[in-house]
Amino acid sequence: MKRLFLIEYHKIKHSRSSIILISAYFVFLTLIALIAAIKFDIGPIEFHLADQGIFNFPLIWHFNSFIAAFFKLFLAVVIVSMISNEYSNRTLKQNLIDGLSKKEFLASKVIVVAVFSGLSTLFVALISLILGMIYSDYTEISIVFSELHFLLLYFLKLFGFFSLCLFLGILIKRSAFALGFLIVLLIGEQIAWGVGGELLAEYGNFATKTDAFSFASQIKGFFPLQASFNLLHEPFTRLSAIQSVAKELGEEIVLNYQTTMKEIGIALVYILLYLWGSLNILKKRDL
Amino acid sequence: MSEILLKANQLSKNYGKVKAVTNLSFEIRKGSVYGILGPNGSGKSTTLGIVLSVVNASSGNFEWFEGALDTQKALKKVGAIIERPNFYPYMSARENLELVCLIKEIPNSAIEKALKEVGLEDRSEDLFSTFSLGMKQRLAIASALLNDPEILILDEPTNGLDPQGIHQIRVLIQYIASKGTTILLASHLLDEVEKVCDQVIILQKGKSIYSGSVQEMGKSGAYLLVGAIDIEQLTAHIKQSQNFEILGKEGSFLKIKTNHSPESINKYFSEQGIFLTHLSSHQKRLEELFLEITNA
Structure with missing residues (x-):
């Protein structure tokens, strides 16, 4: 385990492009703190985002992990190019000839995925803790450390997404195509949901179009990227400001922000599929 | 008989309908320098790829060190370069070798010696991407030598090199062989094999068509050139x-094949009253024999 970690650490620490991307990622994560600085005055209306409750414990764990998850693309690029470079430089072949087994090779990459996810989670936790301590209205220990499961879900979300990147890197072998495939997958899932919803509304046995799309959304939850996205539901409607506006409009927002065991299960099954698929490709493909 | 380092048994590899290797069996014994000969596409690299676990065999099996170690553990005792040097371009020579040490689980102290052996100690901090092909090949040999391997596998080590580079690699291989390291050298350059190998396996269309010592192979192609005052009489007698x-x-001489030594032949003809004006012993070069065997 330590040896595999050291092998990957050696590969990454000498790669300037990887270091730049990783650094950029953590700089961007730090920028979450800048949200606190968003302030504007329009006549009598004074708006300070930090005062809207987004940095209140325990909401901050949910809010920050949801926002931070969008920056994962930086590390995704590192992971995909790390794999594709092993193919294009033929170093994967040489690693195996030098005595690394295919299982060890995959395990070393999974360690990178786990370390990236873990470091990012720790970083988000640290930033959230600092921002919360500065801006939160509640700083009682019991409140500060409640809802920490959002950080675990964040870790799982990153681990799952990076596992998909790892799988695509191994499957496609070219970083540009693998990243392109991710985008196609993202668009494809939305189109499938839209078209599926329309078809269900037209030909399905649903009372309303909303019901049809609700069912389509449930199906969408089984798609790879949506399964990952569903691990952290959006936190915005939890904000008191949004709830007040909704009330004024005569609407009451009642949403379940908790991730269900089913959603976690789907994400875990996908992770297993990605890793199993990666190992099988490595085993079966000639180099 | 010396220890068997590698034994391949009925190896076959098919790429769709193309049979790259067919029922190939061979043994590599400790202390010898083996050459795998064959024209391009004869299955040399595929065979090496199979025993190094980067190509999956369609059928057959192989074992390292008489089955004492599984392939992955065995490969840590092997040094191998397949087709071209494969390193991380953004790392220096030393950093690349440090990585190999991590993979092979050997101390970094082996690096200095390996770099010195291939004459790259002065360029150890330079990026691999700045190296010439000859230097890259030498670095690959240094990498293969890091673990003081029981067997060194080289696939076309002089491919693409200039004459100076070819000479440097040949000298290096001869030096390594002189230390008693077992070498398995795949090449289509017969001159290269003839100079360093004592055993050969000749492949054609994925099949082994000859396997044995270079010396025996040379003997099978040995001939005598004889001349006599009366060549007609000599010819009639030989017939x-x-x-x-x-x-x-060959010119005014007869080219003959016999199992007898030149001395006994000279004596035999003089007893028959035929006086030879020329008697010389010759061996065919590996290249001629190879072309004969492969019907090229």
């Missing part, structure tokens, strides 16, 4: 004899 076979003529 009648069971001990000789006329291979042809």
Whole structure:
């Protein structure tokens, strides 16, 4: 385990492009703190985002992990190019000839995925803790450390997404195509949901179009990227400001922000599929 | 008999309908320098790829060190370069070797010696991407030597090199062989194999068509050139004899094949009253024999 970690650490620490991307990622994560600085005055209306409750414990764990998850693309690029470079430089072949087994090779990459996810989670936790301590209205220990499961879900979300990147890197072998495939997958899932919803509304046995799309959304939850996205539901409607506006409009927002065991299960099954698929490709493909 | 380092048994590899290797069996014994010969596409690299676990065999099996170690553990005792040097371009020579040390689980102290052996100690901090092909090949050999391997596998090590680079690699291989390291060298450059190998396996269309020592192979192609004052008398006598076979003529001499030594032949003809004006022993070069065997 330590040896595999050291092998990957050696590969990454000498790669300037990887270091730049990783650094950029953590700089961007730090920028979450800048949200606190968003302030504007329009006549009598004074708006300070930090005062809207987004940095209140325990909401901050949910809010920050949801926002931070969008920056994962930086590390995704590192992971995909790390794999594709092993193919294009033929170093994967040489690693195996030098005595690394295919299982060890995959395990070393999974360690990178786990370390990236873990470091990012720790970083988000640290930033959230600092921002919360500065801006939160509640700083009682019991409140500060409640809802920490959002950080675990964040870790799982990153681990799952990076596992998909790892799988695509191994499957496609070219970083540009693998990243392109991710985008196609993202668009494809939305189109499938839209078209599926329309078809269900037209030909399905649903009372309303909303019901049809609700069912389509449930199906969408089984798609790879949506399964990952569903691990952290959006936190915005939890904000008191949004709830007040909704009330004024005569609407009451009642949403379940908790991730269900089913959603976690789907994400875990996908992770297993990605890793199993990666190992099988490595085993079966000639180099 | 010396220890068997590698034993391949009925290896086959098919790429769709193309049979790259067919029922290939061979043994590599400790202390010898083996050459795998064959024209391009004869299955040399595929065979090496199979025993190094980067190509999956369609059928057959192989074992390292008489089955004492599984392939992955065995490969840590092997040094191998397949086709071209494969390193991380953004790392220096030393950093690349440090990585190999991590993979092979050997101390970094081996790096200095390996770099010195291939003459790259002065360029150890330079990026691999700045190296010439010859230097890259030498670095690959340094990497293969890091673990003081029981067997060194080289696939076309002089491919693409200039004459100076070819010479440097050849000298290096001869030096490594002189230290008693077992070498398995795949090449289509017969001169290269003839100079360093004592055993050969000749492949054609994925099949082994000859396997044995270079010396034995040379003997099978040995011939004598004989001349006499009366060449007609000599020819007639040889044709009648069971001990000789006329291979042809070379100038005014007869090219004959026999199992007898030149001394006994000289004595035999003088007893028959035929006085030879020329008697010389020749061996065919590996290249000629290879072309004969492969019907090229």
